Amino acid sequence: MSQHSQFALFRSRRFLPYFITQALGAFNDNLYKNSLLLLIAFGGIAAKDDSALYTNLAAGLFILPFFLFSPIAGQIADKLEKSRLIRAVKLLEVVIMIIAAVGILTDQILLMMTLLFLMGLQSALFGPVKFALLPQQLHKDELVGGNALVEMGTFLAILGGTICAGLLFDLEQARIWIAIGVIGFALAGYISSRFIPEADAGAPDLTINWNPLTELVNTLRNARKDRAVYLSIMAISWFWFLGASYLTQFPNLARDHLGGNAQIVTLLLTLFSVGVAAGSLLCEKLSGHKIELGIVPIGSLGMSIFGIDLYFALSSLSISADMNAAAFISNSDHWRMMADLALVSVFGGLYVVPLQALIQQRSDESSRAQTIAANNVMNSLFMVGSAVFGIVGLVLMKLSIAEYFCVIAIMNIVVALYVYSQVPEFALRFVIWMLSHTLYRVEHKGMLNIPEEGPVVLVCNHVSYVDALLIAGACPRPVRFVMDRAISEMPGMKWFFRLAKTIPICSPKADAEVYETAFRRIREELADGQVVCIFPEGKLTRDGAIDTFRPGIERIIAETPVPVIPMALDGLWGSFFSHKDGLALTKTPRRFWSRVSLSVGVRQAPDQISAAGLETDVRNLLAAQS
8 A cells, every 4th residue: 555545445345344334333322322312411211300310321331341341352353253243243233223213212211221231232342353353454554544544434433423413313303313313324334344355263263251350351461461562552541531531521611611502512522533533644644654653752742732732722711602613613712722622633643543553463363352352441441530530630629621631631741751661662763753754854665675574684884873763764673773882872872772772783802792792682683583784884984985894794694594685875975974074973064854765675595695795785776776
């Protein structure tokens, strides 16, 4: 998909039926749930004194199945062929909605509440298989785009279902229209599910543990095995904490602080949902068709900046008389507040999509759905936590809604700093992404020559102090760089090179222990299946030309026979970080933006490797760029 927009996936049977199915499911969940809430509040199916009880009970009944059944659903999704399982789940939705329609038409509130719990069960069953299917049906360079489209579709479907519930409720014969709607959308979802291609089971021999409590413990314990995946789950759950915190307060915000009615609530929900959808789509553009963790810190930073500014925007507003959405939008006093809310959600989309793609890519294929089930459980737990925190902040501590939004924006900074300190890859990729999208624009050719997995050594010419950063930004896999000790210990950069797990090296005459330790670490990294990159010249070029390749590469391959890939960097000579016209970093910068090219040669077998041969290959790649 690298040459096409992510929207090209809509032309593929691998994606379109799946997308329609999941979007219709999210739409129908919210159509039914919000119709039920409207019937409770305004439809007379519950006594006025019981309205608050049923409203809160409804929210709990829908989310409870995610705690109880997500772990079991994850096991089922790993054990069974996924397209058949999706069809079964969507057929269950049709049955549930038919019975729910009877409850709607006969005003049986207890039946409708029971069916809401069963809809939650159906959604809990669908959740793990929904996201476990994507890595099987999409190519790696499509995974971010696919997740972006799913995130967009989910939030727009939530918005659409909520609005549709209000529109149907205002019609004459509202109960009939709602009943027709929930059955019709359930049937449409089942029909679209029948076009989803087969996706093999990840663990067909898995023995399912049907005890929801013990399996919940097992699922969360297994998710902790990969720290990066686990902390990504926690970071996604924090996104849902923030999202639920904003969405829950919209009705009171509109009524008590904005002087609006239900139209303003819908406007706020629209701004938030469309914002997340836009941020999700923008994520694919910024990530370059790969899982780019560097934009996750950008997302968290934006959520906090505009969340804090939302406090100031709301604090400066005076309560107006009751107004509709059109009047509210036309008042320029409200534009800053609306922009802040929209941008909080845009950056939220940037934040969450790469994390979801990372979980799907890095989780074990045989237990991927169980890992996603753990994510669903934690998402639900954090959403419940947001409700509790809202009660503490708004009721017990007497915070205003503006102050509450400011508190969670500041909390977001603390959470982000913790996650990024525990998984340095986020901070590392952020620095690399910023460098490669500001000072340098890197064009690369032949990146598909780098294998998706397995050990490999990259060799490249050495032009500047940022060579390693630009290669790391272009390479689809984490890279361990062998770097001159003097460079790796540069003031201001030492911390960064440690995060990147660089391997410092020097001549054996300077320090034999460092020299031998470097080769030992290279052997360990290659044995672990990692990508190792070396600069065989051993130093930065002094004249812009390639220097003689040293024989260290021959020793590496003799000790660990793995494929070698030559690479060539061009466009960095003359930059502030090169030795042109004086030592790097000591002269006045002549330019602050450069177009850099990185060419990747073909993979070479270990028995063909020599320092002189690789030098020739790199020279040829460089000449081909001219």
